[in-house]
Amino acid sequence: MTSDITRIGAGGPPADGLGARPAGYETMDDHELLRLHVAGNPDTFGILVKRHRDRMWAVAIRTLGEPEEAADALQEAFISAFRRADSFRGDAKVTTWLHRIVVNACLDRIRRRQVRAADPLPEDEDRAAELAGPAKDDPAEVRERRLDVLNALKQINSDQRSALVLVDMEGYSIEEAAAILGCAPGTVKSRCARGRARLLPLLRHWQTTRGGSDVPAKTAAESVGTE
Amino acid sequence: MTDSGLPTSEHLEHLDTDTIADLIENLLPAPEAHRAREHVKACPDCQQTYDALVQLTEDLADEGRADIPMPTDIAEHLDAVIVSESVLRSSTVGVHSLVQLREEPRRHLPKLVLAAAGVIVIAAVGVGVVVSTADHSNEGAAGINPTLPAGEVPSMTTDQVGPNAQKWLENSNGPVLHGSSDEIQCARVFAAGRPGSELRLVQPAKVDGKRATVIGLPGGSPQDIQLSVVTGCSGSGGVATPFYDTTVTLRNR
Known part of the structure; x- marks a missing residue:
């Protein structure tokens, strides 16, 4: 478990100045785009969205499971970011800030959904294949694996799923995830542990196909040998 | 196991x-x-x-660590929404920065409301949605008066519920409660089971062709309105069944 979430910070090439034409925006870094947006530029926020939407879509669809919900959450998140961009503190990464807004929008939707537990989400099986992304973009095994994870995540409860996505998949520390989820660190650890136990039988074929169990990362004896 | x-x-x-x-x-x-x-x-x-x-x-x-490509239709819709936001902001004459907008919201409010109405059209075009002209004859002039007469049942798609409700509410000083007393009562019963139970909006509407009621309740912050689109409230003694929800943020609250 690591608190390193630098992988969401794609960033961009260095800024090339304020007077750049629209085509030049593509080469600006995230901070510069956001600064221009706050100053009134009508185009730069859209470029930020395009730059990071696949990353944010991954977070939303893994956390929420349903494309319609994920799309709504992302829309809320990006509008919120658009309007509150002037509250962004320049010492953080733009992607870290954006990521947090997206996570919060997703969790808000889960909480609202839980309030009306008698209102089950519709299954949207028609879109299942689409969730794995356009066929031309990735090799078949990558798409298949992606779908396996999305389908498995949908089968565990939303508390466990949120904790697992934040900690195991997005790389937040237990403490950061606890702050985001508004619960104790021990609760996050417990949800992660139970979530992994639920996911294991659903994803075990990964490890058989990879021969994972033949080459364990570390043995229990090595890992738990001291008390 | x-x-x-x-x-x-x-x-x-x-x-x-x-x-x-x-x-x-x-x-x-x-x-x-x-x-x-x-x-x-x-x-x-x-x-x-x-x-x-x-x-x-x-x-x-x-x-x-792997990104997931956003489906094309969702990406296009998102782009249109961001364009709408930009148009909304840039139509606000004399306001160029978020800081100015935040510090002087009242002064710019009327322009914002006018811009918002225009933006609905742009967003609709951007996502290839054709706004139903029959039921929106009043709304066609929405740039001038983006409110609805009490008796009207506008048609819209689910995507348009949020922008429409935002417009109705931003153009009003308080709750907007339209529909028969039965319909409003049905909304009250629905609201009673929710965290924020004070009705902010009740609007009869045809959503995706279904006779529905758009209900607005307080959201997570004072500016947010949690919208639910329900069926079942149009008749007497009906029970609300939600089929779509979204949240809008009002700029003038």
Whole structure:
């Protein structure tokens, strides 16, 4: 478990100045785009969205499971970011800030959904294949694996799923995830542990196909040998 | 656990997967943790489950590093929404920065409302949605008066519910409660079961061709309105069944 979430910070090439034409925006870094947006530029926020939407879509669809919900959450998140961009503190990464807004929008939707537990989400099986992304973009095994994870995540409860996505998949520390989820660190650890136990039988074929169990990362004896 | 490789109820001597997962996260009380560790060391099956759980964590991290391409229709819709936001902002004459807008919201409000009405049209075009002209004859002039007469039942798609409701509410100083007394009562009953139960909006509408009621309740912050689109409220003594919800943020609250 690591608190390193630098992988969401794609960033961009260095800024090339304020007077750049629209085509030049593509080469600006995230901070510069956001600064221009706050100053009134009508185009730069859209470029930020395009730059990071696949990353944010991954977070939303893994956390929420349903494309319609994920799309709504992302829309809320990006509008919120658009309007509150002037509250962004320049010492953080733009992607870290954006990521947090997206996570919060997703969790808000889960909480609202839980309030009306008698209102089950519709299954949207028609879109299942689409969730794995356009066929031309990735090799078949990558798409298949992606779908396996999305389908498995949908089968565990939303508390466990949120904790697992934040900690195991997005790389937040237990403490950061606890702050985001508004619960104790021990609760996050417990949800992660139970979530992994639920996911294991659903994803075990990964490890058989990879021969994972033949080459364990570390043995229990090595890992738990001291008390 | 029913997976053939995992401990099952027929093999009570094995640890269950939850216990092994808890062991890995150091969640077990000391005596139990000690027993579990000793068992895992001695039991190949449980050792295998232990290894598989450790491996699963690593596999999830690998998978988590990968982006997922956003479906094209969702990406296009999102682009249109962002364009709408930009148009809304830039139509506000004399206001160029978010800071100015935040500091002087009242001064710019009327322009914002006018701009918002125009933006609906742009957003609709951007996502290829044709606004129903029959029921929107008043709304066609929405740039001038983006309110609805009390008796009107506008048609819209679910995507348009949020922008429309935002417009109705931003153009009003208080709650907007339209529809028959039965319909409003039905909305009250629906609202009573929600966290914020004070009705902010009741608007009869045709949403995706269905006769529905758009209900607005307080959201997470004073500016947010939680919208639910329900069926079942148009008749007498009806019970609301929600089929779509979204949240809008009002700029003038």
